[in-house]
Structure formats: structure tokens, C-alpha cells
């Protein structure tokens with residue numbers, strides 16, 4: 407595929423998300439796959455790029471909540487098609503991760519993208535969904551004995567709840583590693599809240615998780 411055609415398809419995917427054109431997304435996604443477009447690229451440089459533009463339109467009050475929901479549906483329609491074909495660098499380091507969006511917050515697109523990357527890399531993901539009460543994270547970590555807990559928040563108001571979740575998990579199991587993310591989260595906030603890691607996007611989240619698991623395994627060996 408020529409770079410021009412690739413850009414054209416990525417742009418079309420982004421535009422179809424912006425135009426909440428669910429059917430359009432499906433048609434372009436199939437076309438893109440038939441022409442050999444990389445599914446990871448299609449998701450992060452096509453669908454997600456569209457969603458970023460949607461965020462801008464919302465901030466400019468051109469779009470409101472109903473439009474956001476329809477755009478999210480369009481994004482998910484594309485994700486359903488690309489997800490089974492997405493690849494991540496498979497490593498021998500496999501681990502278990504409890505994942506969810508914190509209480510009060512229903513923004514789950516980012517969390518779902520992180521999940522897709524983790525599953526593609528061979529991680530076992532226990533997905534608690536969105537608007538998850540604090541105790542649920544603690545319970546699920548203990549139940550599954552997962553090495554990592556990944557928390558997502560998209561609002562400054564709900565982000566503060568992460569601090570309590572981190573504290574509660576560390577109290578019950580100090581060995582569990584906690585990574586946090588979502589648009590309002592920064593490296594500084596992660597450090598302040600006592601998290602073990604922060605990543606700005608799904609691929610960096612995966613890299614960090616692999617490092618966390620490797621260092622845990624090294625500790626066990628010693």
C-alpha cells in the first residue's frame with residue numbers, strides 16, 4: 407500500500423468516528439484490512455485520532471454528550487473488527503492484571519484500548535468495567551492473585567479516588583504493583599498517589615507492565 411493510500415484510509419476512519427458514522431467505520435475497516443492496513447495503526451492513528459478530534463469539538467461546544475456517545479459507538483464498531491487482529495510484541499513474560507475505571511467515572515474507551523494491548527501481548531486481564539467501587543479492586547486482586555492492578559480515570563474529580571484504591575490494595579497486598587492512567591493523570595500525580603507506574607497511552611502501559619512483571623520475577627528468583 408502506498409503511504410498516500412494509508413493516510414487516506416486512516417483519515418477516513420478518523421472522519422467516520424467524528425461523523426458518528428458507525429456503518430461507514432465498518433465498511434472502511436473491512437476495506438482497510440483487505441488492502442493490508444496494519445490493525446494497530448488503524449486503531450491508534452485512525453479511530454483514536456478521530457476520538458481526539460471529537461474531544462476538541464466537545465470542548466468547543468460543537469458536540470454534546472449525545473454526539474460523544476454516538477462517536478464512541480462508531481469507535482467501538484471499528485475496534486470490534488480490528489481487535490482480533492491486533493498484535494503486540496509477544497513476550498515470554500505473561501502476567502495477570504486487574505483492570506477497571508474508578509468509581510464515578512464511565513469513560514472506558516481508554517481502558518478498553520489498554521486491555522486490547524495487554525490481551526494481544528498474552529496477559530490475562532480481569533476487567534472490572536467502569537464505575538468500579540474501591541473494594542472491588544481490592545477483592546479482585548486478592549481473588550486472582552494478579553501481579554498488577556491498572557486503574558483508569560478520565561475526570562479530575564474521579565482521579566482523586568485512585569489514591570484510596572492504591573492505599574487499600576497496598577495495605578492488603580504490598581507486593582501488588584499498581585499502574586494508573588487516563589487523561590488527567592500525570593507522572594507527578596502517580597508518584598504522589600503512591601502508584602508504581604504511569605503511562606500516557608496504551609502502548610507505553612504495556613511496556614511498563616512487562617517491565618513490572620520482569621522485575622517481580624527477578625525478585626522472586628533472588
Ligand code: B12
Nearest residue numbers: 461511512513514515516558561562587588589607608611
Ligand atoms: C467520549 C467522552 C465521553 C463519553 C464516554 C463514552 C465511553 N464509553 O467512554 C460520555 C458521553 C459518556 C462522557 C460523559 C461525560 N463526560 Co466525557 N469525555 C469524552 C471525551 C470526548 C473523550 C474521551 C476518550 O474516550 N478519549 C479517547 C481515549 C482513547 O483516550 P484516553 O481515555 O485518554 O485513553 C488513553 C490514555 O489516557 C491511556 N489510559 C487510559 N486509561 C489508562 C489506564 C492505565 C492504567 C494506563 C497506564 C493508561 C491509560 O491510554 C489510553 C489509550 O492510549 C473527553 C474529552 C477528551 N479530550 O478527552 C471528555 C471528558 C473526559 N468528559 C468530561 C466530562 C465533564 C463528562 C461529563 C461530566 C459530561 C456531562 N456533562 O455529563 C460526563 C461524565 C460521566 C461520568 N460520570 O463519567 C470532561 C472531564 C473534565 C475533567 N477534567 O474532569 C472531558 C475531559 C471533556 C472536557 N474537556 O470537559 N464523556
